[in-house]
Amino acid sequence: MRVMGMGVSMVTGLSRKTGRTQITVSSVDMERLELIHFIRTTFKKKECIFYKREFGKRYPHNSEPCFCGSAAEEHFTKHIEAPVVEISKDEEWREKIAIQEFDTDAYGDIEFLDAGTSKPAKYVRLADTADMEDVKKLLIDHWKLFDPAMPNLVISIMGGAKNFKLDGKKKDTFNDGLIKAAKSTHAWLLAGGQNLGCSRSVGEAIRENQFIVTKRDRMVRAIHAIGICSWGYVEGNTFLMNENNINDPGTAFNHVKYKASNSVKTGFPVSLHPDYTHFLLVDDGFRNFNSKGASELRTRLEGYIQDPKFMGIPLVGLLLEGGIESIEDISRRIKKKIPIVLLEGTGRAADILAYAYNHYTTTHNEERVFKKNHMKILEEKLLQAYGKYFRRRPDTLEKYRDMVLQCCKQESLISVFNINTDDDLDLVILSALLKGEQSGTKLEKLKLALMWNRPDIAEERIFSEDFQRPDGALDDMFTDALLQSRVEFLHLLLHNGVSLYDYLTVKKLRDLYTKIAPESSYLRDLLSLHQSSRGSVYLHSVEQLLQRLLRQFVNPKYAQDTYERHKADPSDNYGNRTKFDDPTMELFIWAVLGNYVDVAEFVWDRCASPITCGIVAATIYHGLYSSVKADSTHLKEFYEACKKRFEGLAVSVTDICYEMDRDKAMGVIERRNEQWGGMSTLEVALIGNGRTFIATQCAQESIDQSWRRGMKSASTASVLFAILFPFVVWTRLFEFLPLGDTGGELTPFQKILTFYKAPITKFAGNTLSYVFFLLLYSYMILFDFGWEIRYTEKVVLAWIGIFIIEEFREVATMPSGTISGKLRDWYDSAWNRFDFLAYLLAGTAFGLRKFRVTFEYGRICYALNTAVFYLRLLRVYHAHYHLGPKLVTVYRMIIDVVMFLFLLLVFILGYGIASQSLIRPYRQLSWGVVSDVISTPYWQMYGELLLEELKVDKDSTCPLGNSDKENCENYQKYEWVVPIMLGIYLIISNVLLLNLLIAIFAYVFDEVHEHSMEIWKYEMYRLVRDYDDKPGLIPPFIIFEHVYLFLKFIWKRCCRKEREDLTKFMQRTLEMLKIFEAESLHRYRSQKKAQEANKADKRINKVLEKAEEIANKIEGLGRGISQTDEESEEKRRAPPRSALLKQQALRDLMRQVGL
Known part of the structure; x- marks a missing residue:
């Protein structure tokens, strides 16, 4: 098991x-x-094995301490394996001899009581001489500090102990900056780990911002805070010791319940802070005071972390306040080239060092010189901060003064952050790392700037200098910027040498899709439908997904990137060497599918075809929206917002194109793109339900020209007349556009051909033909339908057969590349589903009417199909701007009626069964019972009360087959119940439910009416596309064109050697349209910047108005104060309430303005 x-x-x-x-x-x-x-x-621990009392020193709990700080009895414990000796007074106590190393006996987990932490902290007791390689193995291999991510920075916080505390704005500034820096870089925080001073401030910052993440089935804390403190100065350290049973992990590994104390008493050890995640308890053999062993080990660890030969992680130190020993700590770190940030305003050491740094000057020889007139002030500050120390050791003042000056002379290693006036501590930390050469190469510094999302710093500190780098050195940085949506960094990298053509190979794009798939579970599920392997996401899978969303997507490089090909070529020569002709478009598609919306808009701004790209993105988001389940409202709202965003971008550029040049603008949106299967931008918008784009002036003029196809003006009435009398085409009723660029006039034959090929002519002809079909069908079902199949019925059936052939032609011309995709595209149209129902009923009717047994059912099917065929005539109304939107309203209402019937059915069944059980009990099971249960309540809802049927059946008062009157019931006693039930039912159905349905209808009507013109324009374009693709002949003569098209298809497949390629003839026009579109995009950017500047001006004017209002209030307040001065002294002692209210109002107003 x-x-x-x-x-x-x-x-x-x-x-x-x-x-x-x-x-x-x-x-x-x-x-x-x-x-x-x-x-x-x-790891080892240290114990003193020679006891010798140190006279002159005592602790509150130990009056006779040893030189190591422990009492005599504390030397003798069961943990000491060597003998403990009490040495004489004359014998000298030597640390190297007295303090010996033994195997450590304290490690495990600490569960802090009443601390609210969700996970125990890990701890270990180790000697101050521990090897840093062993410490690294503990941190990384065993404590897993590289989870959830490898740190890109280590922040070491040093400073004040005991009485130091941050409050108010200082605390908020420190907490926000520290945590922001830690989160953005997955930084480790190194601090003292005890519940006092700056260590407590760090712990409080962590407490407010800590969170849990899951990594490889492990729950880990996202912010790692490592407390490094002295074992001998930890309160209750004896409880942290382990049992010696190493064979039992449960007892050998200590799990301590530890109660942290907030009180700090002089001379007593200090509690651990409950919000640190790991503790290194450094044992140097000394007890009951804060010895230097922990500080020295911490300094060695920091050097090891920063050294490129070992861990190579950038490290920066933060100093808050600090005692005299903090100056020594800073000096040691400066010598190890560790950058330091001084938090000026926190007091003592930090302020002294900041003062010295700020009063250094750089000469013309680039030499740092401290101003002599500030030397005395510096000494006074040292005496003021550490007077007690210098009074005991007066000869050390000069030493510490020189130490301060030597530290601050290193300009590249010192940065100052004023905690009272500055806000962005994280920015100062980044600046400290980027100063000088000690923080790694420029690429490493650029990586740090990327993590902080500070392109301004990168541009100022890195790219402003002579940044020599090999080709492709910034590619990984560009990839990180893409995945982190660092748009400004993308712009900076492209401006400084990254070439999209060289960057984006097939392998690189495959890797990008592979990296985003785990982050986007929905995209991963979509890709899994087309993926043959669980590892990398190959572009063949992406191609299939795009074909599903866009109906057409053609890119041979996608099709060739398969798992099978990669398996046959493990070195992936194809992926590494193959580049894209238009990398911007491929990167744009990646950003859209990966939901990197800001990156997608950034890349869109650099696309060669911004209008097409915007509509493609909107169509992709529409497809994703349609494929999301109805209960995923958040995802649906996101995709809907993205669709509107990119469609709006396309509309904006289109409007500018149309303002500049109408003909070229229409050429841009009508231009066909090979990558989208030869579809135009308008056709892609039709697939993506791009009603806003189709409703633009440019699109509508293009649609109108397509509707008339070569004719300047032609009304529907004149077209119908010309269909019946073709010679009218040559009269003045019709005016045709000139032929080509030369402006030549069409020949009479060309005019006839143009007329009959125009969608408006096909629409009018097909409508006229369909009216004749309906008349013939009506005549057949009314007057010419009998046992035998007559001539009229044969013509009708043949006509329906021709309709079916036309449906097959429509399926074949659908944009999708696969048969299943074509069928799906065809079935997406409600009118095609309606046609399918009509043809199915016609086939069923014909099959049933052939046999006398089922003849009557055949007639019923024919009769029902009459209604279906007549309803199909509503399709014609889409050409009318007023009736078209009404059809959409009716369609939406039908869906709501179906939903309403499901709700109504519950009440019908409940009332129907209850009433029938009282009116006619003991009935045999039959269809009549079902009819009475459903039909009677249904008609009663419309006012047909049928009160006679609600009376009890007096002839059926006994159970069936039982004439014993003793077993009979008097059912007339139930007669009064049914009318009451009817009344309640009518209130619910006739009043409540029907009014609910009316309210739903009103909502649908208002919604459709609000966008009626958009809906009509969209449906009109759908109608234009349908009839533009139709053959020129009308049914039933269309069969001849079907035969011609079939023969032409066979000839193209079998006999034609070369396909016609008209692109070379259109190359100049296409290039001109591309330049025109680029110019329109440039103008769009200019207009957008002007609008943003205008908004900024308005905001500035608003602030100035507020400032003027504040000035007036201040002036009024001044007058009030002057008047108050003239009042009696007794009144003047108590400030007037009105003045206080004015001051409060002034503060509130200034806070609102942001002053």
Whole structure:
């Protein structure tokens, strides 16, 4: 049997020899055993084995301490394996001899009581001489500090102890800046770890911002705070010691319940802070005071972390306040080239160092010189901060003064942040890392700037200098900027050498899709439908997804990038070497599918065809919106907003194109794109329900020209007349556009051909033909339908057969590239589904009417089909701007009626069954019962009360087959109940439900009416597309053109050697349209910048108005104060309430303005 848990697996079974259950160690216990073995064999503790009293020193709880700080009895513990000796007064106590190393005995987890932390903290006791490589293994391999992500920065916070505390704005500024820096870089925080001073401030900042993330079935805290403090100065450290049973992970690995204390008493050890995640308890053998062992180990660890030979993680130090020892700490770190940020305004050491730094000057020889007139002030500040220390050691003042000056001379390693006036501590931390050469190469600095999303700093500090780099050195940075949506960084990198053509290879694009798939679960699910492998996302899968969303997508490089090809070529030469002709478009599609909306808009701004790209993005989002489940409202709202955003961009550029040049603008939106299967931008918008784009002036003029196709003016009446009398085409009723660029006039034959090829002519002809079909069908069903199949019925059936052939032609011309896709495109149209129903009924009617047994059912089907064929005539109304939107309203209402019937059915069944059980009990099961249960309540809802049918059946008062009157019921007693039930039912159905339905209808009508013109224009374009693709002949003569088209298709497949390629003849026109579109995009950018500047001016004017209002209030307040001065002294002592109210109003107003 296998028991599985959160990262835990335990195997149990029966021993063959003993029959007892054998239990193997779980995976968690195995990790713990490895950790225990590593700690006990690697780390040491230190104990003093020679006791000698240090006279002149005492602690509140220890009046006779040893030189190590421990009492005599504290030397003798069971943890000491060596003998403890009390040495004489004359013998010298030597640290190297007295303090010895032994195997550590304290490690495990700490659960802080009443702290609210969700996970225990890890801790270990180790000697101050521990090897840094061992510490690294503990942190990374065993404590997993690289989860959830590898740190890109380590922040070491040093400073004041005991009485130091941050309050108010200082606390908020420090907390916000520190946590922002930590989160953006996954930084480790190094601090003292105890519940006092700056260590407490760090812990409080973590408490307010800590959160849990899941990584590989493990729940870990996102912010890692490592407390490094002295073991001998930790309160209750004896409770942290372990048992010696190493074979049992449960007892050898200590799990301590620790109560943190907020009180700090002089001479007593200090509690650990509950919000740190890990503790390194450094043991140098000294007890009961804060010795230097922890500080020295911390300095060594910081150097190891920063050194490129070892961990190579950038590190920066933060100093808050600080005692005399903090100056020494800063000096040691400066020597190790660790950048330091001084938090000026926190007091003592930080302020002293900041003062010295600010009063250094740089000479023309680039030499740092401290002004002599400030030397005395610096000494006074040292005496003021550490007077007690210097009074005991007056000869050390000069030493610490020189130490301060030497530290601040290193301009590249010191940065100052004024906690009273500055706001962005994280920005100062980044600046400190980027100053000088000590923080790694410029690429590493650029990576840090990217993580902070500070392109301004990168441009100022990195790219402003001579930044020599090999080709492709910024590619990985560009990839990170894409995945993190750092738009300004993308602009900066493109401006400084990144070439999209060289950057985007097939492999790179495949990797980008692979990286976003785990982040977007919905996209991953969509791609999995077309993916043959679970690893990389190959472009062949993306191609199939795009074909599903856009109906057409053609790119051979996508089709060739398959799992099978990669398997045959593990070196991936194809992916590494193959580049794209238009990398901007490919990157844009990636950003759209990956939901990187800001990146998509950034790339859109650089596309060669911004209008097409905008509509393609809107269509993709429309397809994603349609494929999302109805209950995923958040995702649906997101896709709907994205669709509107990119459609709006396309509309804006289109409007500018139309203002500049109408003909070229129409050429841009009518231009066909090979990548989208030869579809134009308008056709892509039709697929994506781009009603706003289709409703633009440019699109409508293009649609109007397509509707008339070569004719300047032609009314529907004149077209109908010309269909019946073709010679009218040559009269003045019709005016045709000139032929080509030369402006030549069409020949009479060309005029006839143009007329009959125009969609308006096809529409009028097909409408006229359909009216004749309906008349013939009506005549057949009314006057010429009998047992035998007559000539009229044969003509009708033949006509319906021709309709069906035309439907097959429509399916074949659908934009999708696959048969299933074409069928799906055809079925998406409600009118095509309506046609399918009509043809199905016609086939069923014909099949049933052939047999006398089922003849009457055949007639019924024919009759029902009459209604269907007449309803199909409503399609004609889409050509009318007033009737077209009404059809959409009716369609929407039908859907709501169906939903309403499901609701109504519950009440009908409830009332119907209840009433029938009282009126006519003991009935036999039959269809009549079902009819009475449903039909009677249904008609009663419309006012047909049928009160006679509600009376009890007096002839049926006994159960069936039982004439014993003793067993009979008097059902007349139930007669009064049914009318009451009817009244309640009518209130619910006739008043409540019907009014609900009316309200729904009113809402639908208002919604459609609000967008009626958009809806009509969209449906009109759909109508134009339908009839533009139709053959020129009308049914039933269309069959001849079907035969011609079929023969032409066969000839193209079998006999034609070369396909016609007209692109070379249109190359000049296409290039001109591309330049025109680029110019329109440029004008759009200019207009957008002007609008933003105008908004900024308005905001400035508003602020100035507020400032003037504030000035007036201040002037009025001044007058009030002057008047108050003239009043008696007694009144003047108590400020007037009105003055206080004025001051409060003034503060509120200034806060609103942001002053």
